[in-house]
Amino acid sequence: MQASAFVFLLISGLPFAGHAQANPAQAELLRRGELTGARPSARPQTQASFPVARRAAPASDPVQQHFLNADVNLAQTSASQLPDLYERFMATTRDERRAWSYAQWDAAGQVLTRLNQRYEQVRTDLPFEERLRIRSFQGEFHTLRGARDVKEKLD
Incomplete structure (x- = not known):
């Protein structure tokens, strides 16, 4: 019963998600329909089980390699490679989150x-179905991250 209540809370909050933007630039992206990245976090840092990136990532960034299961620049x-990279990223996220x-x-x-920065550069080269698929992956990541925050508050 608790799981269904949790899902209901998540779904019922979706219409209001756009109004909770603290940053005007993020609100503009949301208004235009461009879900493009992770929000900065003000949460305390804890010990990670894999290396945490501290700088812009070259192709050999171990964190990026871990999430994408590939060493890519x-x-x-x-553009044609991005949907697969997003899929790998979300597979890792689902498995380990x-x-x-x-x-x-x-x-x-x-x-x-x-990933989103590169997507913005090449998105016009992708067919509509692939853009929609990538947008779904972006939304899923933010949903999973938000669900974790909600679950932690309920516990």
Whole structure:
């Protein structure tokens, strides 16, 4: 019964999600329909089970490699490769998220931000179905992150 109540709370809050934007730039992106990245976190940092990125990521960034299961330079990634990279990112997120600390969520958010930056550069080269698929992955990540915050508050 608790799980269904939790899902109901998440779903019922969706219409109000756009009104909770603290940053005017984020509100503008949401108004235009562009869900493009992770929000900065003011949560305390804890010890991570994988390295947390501290700088812009070259192709050999171990955190990015972990989330994407590949060593790629996102600045040189073609539009046709992005849907697969988002899918890999979300597969890793789904598999590991239950044990993540705040630092690990922030690291995942940083990798998603890099993916989103490349997506913004090449999105016009993607068919509509692939853009929709990527947007679904972006939304799923933010939903999972928000669900974790809600669950922690309920516990």
